[in-house]
Amino acid sequence: xxxxxxxxxxxxxxxxxxxxxxxxxxxxxxxxxxxxxxxxxxxxxxxxxxxxxxxxxxxxxxxxxxxxxxxxxxxxxxxxxxxxxxxxxxxxxxxxxxxxxxxxxxxxxxxxxxxxxxxxxxxxxxxxxxxxxxxxxxxxxxxxxxxxxxxxxxxxxxx
Numbered sequence: 252x253x254x255x256x257x258x259x260x261x262x263x264x265x266x267x268x269x270x271x272x273x274x275x276x277x278x279x280x281x282x283x284x285x286x287x288x289x290x291x292x293x294x295x296x297x298x299x300x301x302x303x304x305x306x307x308x309x310x311x312x313x314x315x316x317x318x319x320x321x322x323x324x325x326x327x328x329x330x331x332x333x334x335x336x337x338x339x340x341x342x343x344x345x346x347x348x349x350x351x352x353x354x355x356x357x358x359x360x361x362x363x364x365x366x367x368x369x370x371x372x373x374x375x376x377x378x379x380x381x382x383x384x385x386x387x388x389x390x391x392x393x394x395x396x397x398x399x400x401x402x403x404x405x406x407x408x409x410x
Contacts, residue, residue, distance in 0.1 A: 252280065252281045252282070252283065252310075252313060252314050252315055253270075253277070253280050253281070253282045253283070253314060253315065253316045253317075253318060254283055254284075254285075254310050254311060254313075254314035254316070254317050254318070255267070255270055255282060255283070255284035255285070255286065255296070255317075255318045255319070256284070256285045256286070256307075256311075256317065256318075256319050256320075256322075256325055257284070257285070257286040257287070257319065257320045258320055258322050258324075258325070259285075259287060259301065261287070261341065261347060261348060262286070262287045262288050262289035262347075263286060263287075263320055263341055263347055264288055264289050264290060264291040265339075265345060265347065265372060266286075266318070266320065266339050266372070266375070267284060267286050267288060267291055267293065267296075267298070268291050268372070269339075269372035269373075269375050269376055270282060270284065270296060270318060270375070270379075271291075271293045271294055271295050271296050272295075272376070273376045273379060273380060274295035274296050275295055276380060277379060277380070280315075281297070282295070282296040282297065283296070283297045283298075283299070283310060284296050284298045284299070285298075285299050285300075285301070285302045285307065285310075286298060286299075286300065287300050288300070311328060311329075311334070312332065312334075314334065315335070316334075316335050316336070316337070317329050317334055317335065317336040317337070318336070318337045318338075318339075318375070318379075319336060319337070319338050319339075320338065320339065320340065320341050320353060321338045321339070321340040321341065321353035321354075321356040321357045321360075322353070323356065325338075326338065326356075326360065326366065329366070330365065330366070335367070336366050336367065337366070337367040337368070337369055337375065337378055337379070338356075338357055338360070338366060338367070338368055338369070339357075339368075339369040339370070339371070339372070339374075339375050340353035340354045340356065340357040340368075340370075341353045342354060357370070
C-alpha cells in the first residue's frame with residue numbers, strides 16, 4: 252500500500268494529480284491519500300481530507316511507501332521507523348505555501364541522501380513507475396539522540 256499525505260494546512264493538488272494520473276500503472280497498489288484538495292477531483296485513489304491520528308499512524312506504519320510534501324513531521328516519522336519516503340516540495344510560485352522552506356528542506360535532504368526527492372510531478376511519476384516497492388528502501392534511520400557532530404558543532408558555537 253502507498254500512503255500519500257500532504258498535511259492539513261494547504262491543498263496540494265499538484266502532488267495528488269500526479270499520483271492519481273499514474274495510479275492505474277502501479278501494479279494494482281492500493282493508494283490511500285490524506286489531502287485537502289482545492290479543485291482537482293481524484294479518479295484512481297482513495298482520498299480523505301482528514302484521518303484521525305490513530306488511523307493515520309496505522310496507515311503510516313502499514314504502508315510499503317510514503318509519498319509526501321516536504322513536511323518535517325512526516326519526514327521525521329518516516330526516518331524514525333525506516334519507512335521509504337518520496338517527498339515533493341510545495342512551491343511558493345504555485346501558491347502552495349507561504350514561503351520556500353519546503354524547497355530548502357527537500358534540497359538539503361537530497362544533498363544528505365536521506366530520502367527520495369522529486370523536484371516536480373514528472374520526477375515523482377518516474378520514481379514511482381521505474382522503481383519497484385522492493386527497491387525503494389529507507390535511505391537513513393533517524394537516531395533517538397542528536398548526532399555527535401551536531402553536539403560538537405553546538406558546543407563549539409557556544410564556546
